[in-house]
Amino acid sequence: LLSAGTAVMLFRVLRKAFSEKVSIALVAFWAYTINVHSTVYQQGMETGVVVFFSVLLLAMLQKIAALPKDAKMPFCTAFRFSLVALLLLLSRLDMIFIVLFASLFVLLRNQPVFRGFLLAEAILAYVAAILLFISRTDLAYFLAVFDLSALLFTGIALVGQVICGWLMGLYLPSGKALPIGGLVRAVTSATVGSGLGFAGLLVLNMVNPAYNIPRLVPPLFGLLMGVVLWLMRGAAYSFGWREVDGTVDTSPLPPTRFVCGQAEKLLTLLRGWLPDAVRLAWVSLGGLLAYMLMNTVIFGTMMPVSGQIKRWWGSMQNNVYGGPSQTIANIFGLDPTSAEGWLYISIPFSRAANQLSKLLQGSDKTILYWVLIGVLMVISLVAFWFTRNQTIFRIRTLGFGVFFLGSFFQILFYGASGYSAKHEWYWAPQMLVTVIFFGLLLQIAEDVLGRNQFGKRILAGALVVYVGVLFVRFNVEMVTRMPLNDLPADRPFIDMIPKITESTEPGSIIGMTGGGNIGYYIEDRTIMNMDGLINSYEYFGMLKDHRAGEFYQRVGLDYVFASKYILTQSAPYRYQFAEGELQEVKGSRKYGNKELLRYVPAP
Numbered sequence: 001l002l003s004a005g006t007a008v009m010l011f012r013v014l015r016k017a018f019s020e021k022v023s024i025a026l027v028a029f030w031a032y033t034i035n036v037h038s039t040v041y042q043q044g045m046e047t048g049v050v051v052f053f054s055v056l057l058l059a060m061l062q063k064i065a066a067l068p069k070d071a072k073m074p075f076c077t078a079f080r081f082s083l084v085a086l087l088l089l090l091s092r093l094d095m096i097f098i099v100l101f102a103s104l105f106v107l108l109r110n111q112p113v114f115r116g117f118l119l120a121e122a123i124l125a126y127v128a129a130i131l132l133f134i135s136r137t138d139l140a141y142f143l144a145v146f147d148l149s150a151l152l153f154t155g156i157a158l159v160g161q162v163i164c165g166w167l168m169g170l171y172l173p174s175g176k177a178l179p180i181g182g183l184v185r186a187v188t189s190a191t192v193g194s195g196l197g198f199a200g201l202l203v204l205n206m207v208n209p210a211y212n213i214p215r216l217v218p219p220l221f222g223l224l225m226g227v228v229l230w231l232m233r234g235a236a237y238s239f240g241w242r243e244v245d246g247t248v249d250t251s252p253l254p255p256t257r258f259v260c261g262q263a264e265k266l267l268t269l270l271r272g273w274l275p276d277a278v279r280l281a282w283v284s285l286g287g288l289l290a291y292m293l294m295n296t297v298i299f300g301t302m303m304p305v306s307g308q309i310k311r312w313w314g315s316m317q318n319n320v321y322g323g324p325s326q327t328i329a330n331i332f333g334l335d336p337t338s339a340e341g342w343l344y345i346s347i348p349f350s351r352a353a354n355q356l357s358k359l360l361q362g363s364d365k366t367i368l369y370w371v372l373i374g375v376l377m378v379i380s381l382v383a384f385w386f387t388r389n390q391t392i393f394r395i396r397t398l399g400f401g402v403f404f405l406g407s408f409f410q411i412l413f414y415g416a417s418g419y420s421a422k423h424e425w426y427w428a429p430q431m432l433v434t435v436i437f438f439g440l441l442l443q444i445a446e447d448v449l450g451r452n453q454f455g456k457r458i459l460a461g462a463l464v465v466y467v468g469v470l471f472v473r474f475n476v477e478m479v480t481r482m483p484l485n486d487l488p489a490d491r492p493f494i495d496m497i498p499k500i501t502e503s504t505e506p507g508s509i510i511g512m513t514g515g516g517n518i519g520y521y522i523e524d525r526t527i528m529n530m531d532g533l534i535n536s537y538e539y540f541g542m543l544k545d546h547r548a549g550e551f552y553q554r555v556g557l558d559y560v561f562a563s564k565y566i567l568t569q570s571a572p573y574r575y576q577f578a579e580g581e582l583q584e585v586k587g588s589r590k591y592g593n594k595e596l597l598r599y600v601p602a603p
Contacts, residue, residue: 002048003041006055007031013058014436017397018443021463026439032470034477036431039424047425050095053088054403054429057102060084061399064106073106073276081106082283089288093304094413096288098406098429103280105402107273112396113236114171119405120232122158126409127332128224129154129217130416134328136214143324143418144315149211151416152204153197157221161193161229167262168254170229173237182233185254187226194222305540306533307419312544314418316571321531324418331415332408333430336369340422341411344434349373380437383444390447391440400436407433493521496591500561501525503588503596511552511560511599513573528557530573548576553601559585563593578602 007027014023030036041048060081067073085099101119108115133150134142142150165171168185198218204211254262292302299305314324325331326338333341336350353369360368384391395401407429414422449455492498494517504510506524519527530548532540542548560567560582567573567582581602588596 002045002052003031003037006048006052009052009055009059013055013062013398014439016062017394018439019446021459022439022443022446025442025463025466026435028467028470030435032467032474034474037474039431040428043425046091047428050088050091051428051432053084053091054095054098054432057081057084057088057098058399058403061102061105061402062397065109065396065399067109069110073279075279078276078279079283082280085280085284086287089284090291093307094410094426095406095429097409097413098403099284101402101405101409102399103277105399106280107276111269113173116401117171117232117236118162119401121162121229123405123408124228124232125158125161125225126151126154126412128228129157129221130331130412131328132217132220132224133214136217139325139328143416145210146212146214147417149201149213151412152211153201153213153217155197156200157190157193157197157225159193160196161189161225163266164192165189165229166266167259169258169262170233183226183230186229186233187223190225190229191219191222194218194225197221299537301537305537309532309540309543310421311417311419312540313572314420321421323420325415331412333411333415333427334373336366340424341415341427342430342434343424343427344431345373345376349376380441383441387444387447391444394440394443398436400433400440403429403433403436494518496594497522499589499591500596503585504559508558509556511557511562513562513566515561528555530560530562543572543576546572546575548572549578549581549601552576552599557599560597560599561591561594562597564595564597565593567597 007030010030011023011027014026018026039047040051060077064073064077064081067077085102088095089099104118105115108118129150130142133146137146165186168189170182170185170189195218198213201211201213295304296302301308310321313321316323325335327335329335330338330340333343334346335341336346336353338346340346349372350365350369352372353365356368356372357363357365407427410429411427413419414426446459450459496518500510500518500522501524504525507526509526509528511528511530512518513530514533515527515529519529532543539548539551542551564582567577581600582597583600585596585598
């Protein structure tokens with residue numbers, strides 16, 4: 001039902017920007033592709049709920065974008081937007097990036113050019129800063145020492161850069177494509193922002209020496225971002241964003257009167273945005289604060305323990321849960337060796353590169369992968385350029401920029417902060433964004449091929465075949481996974497469970513390094529997740545202090561069902577058990593490398 005409801009709502013959203021054929025093709029892919037079903041819906045409700053409220057938020061953005069320009073946003077509309085944003089946040093807290101940029105999209109709905117620049121500058125600033133930090137150190141050292149500093153520096157620099165750029169007129173159209181005066185203003189704005197970011201880290205360093213920055217990063221960032229801002233405005237000029245009569249001042253530094261006028265305009269806009277900001281945020285922000293307060297009172301920490309533990313795992317050497325990002329591409333979600341981030345681009349293109357490598361007799365797979373990515377980008381840019389008016393309309397109508405930016409920063413949050421043990425269901429928003437991206441290309445292809453009756457018939461036939469194949473494959477897979485014949489009543493739901501219960505007593509407390517499913521379905525026993533993901537904040541603190549044994553004794557732990565090697569040789573478990581505390585249970589059966597061990601606390 002959740003999948004079907006999401007598909008229906010997604011079709012309604014897509015139909016406002018795409019043709020009926022393209023919308024049906026995209027929705028059929030989402031509803032009937034086995035990979036989407038396995039990732040989003042099969043493993044539980046959480047990810048399905050995330051996608052449902054993401055699509056609902058898209059629908060809300062479309063409704064708000066349809067309001068007349070300069071019209072006051074109705075209270076009911078703002079309330080519904082804020083409520084949907086809160087529900088999306090409570091589905092997964094890392095959706096805060098999408099909620100944040102969706103709110104900015106609504107607040108700046110009457111300043112589309114400024115909004116577009118702001119979204120683009122945010123992405124480019126973080127990419128530039130992270131690459132500069134890594135170039136001055138290396139990836140491992142960056143993740144261990146500079147990750148949080150880089151994110152904070154860029155955030156402060158971006159705010160300063162945008163404000164200074166506004167005052168200097170960078171968000172006003174020019175009478176020239178790339179005026180030299182514009183370059184000076186852009187570099188000045190970026191340098192001011194970079195200086196503010198550097199000053200902010202210096203202040204933070206006085207409080208906590210962990211906040212630090214390589215000394216060459218601020219000047220290089222200011223220069224690089226200045227050139228990028230200048231080129232962005234040249235590109236916008238070529239898209240038609242220009243002052244035709246060329247009367248806009250393009251001198252290197254604007255006169256004082258001009259700066260004061262820009263400041264007055266900004267203050268006027270801020271006063272106009274404030275009421276909308278309050279209406280948009282009071283439910284979502286109030287609900288989030290209430291959630292954090294409840295966590296603090298009940299659990300002793302504002303944020304979920306699981307996220308804190310996984311970031312801690314990423315800081316450890318030789319841990320069983322994997323480490324932080326291993327490559328720069330991994331930080332941005334495009335690593336061909338991992339199913340993270342933009343997995344609907346990285347996985348198929350990685351497979352294609354592998355096949356090409358075999359055909360080309362051993363050509364480097366990684367190089368071929370990036371060549372294919374480059375080809376995709378070139379084709380996309382050319383297609384978007386020749387259909388720029390229609391493409392810009394579709395991107396705005398679908399809220400594509402909002403979700404792309406939110407998805408980008410969600411990936412960056414995990415990839416650039418030493419986070420460990422990421423899973424494929426984290427990337428549901430990226431899957432949705434990728435589907436819309438290919439929808440933009442499909443729509444351009446249909447516009448070209450469907451110009452005559454013959455082309456329209458070919459496209460209609462191809463759509464029928466495509467949807468039919470997806471539908472049949474999906475249903476065959478579902479029947480295979482869930483056959484209609486009756487299963488024996490004594491057949492265990494999970495075959496690991498009998499291996500645990502046959503050698504333990506009813507009422508036993510059994511520790512596992514990850515026992516989610518077992519904990520749900522085992523009877524007359526209690527499973528303790530020793531990884532701490534669903535335990536208390538107190539247990540997390542004891543794990544870090546190598547005192548988890550005290551917790552095990554307090555709760556009365558009887559057994560541990562896990563790999564003995566993991567418990568004795570890998571972090572964090574090797575620090576929690578004294579020698580001789582884990583004893584083999586004679587006659588118990590192993591499950592792979594897992595075995596049942598009796599926990600006998602040392603006196």
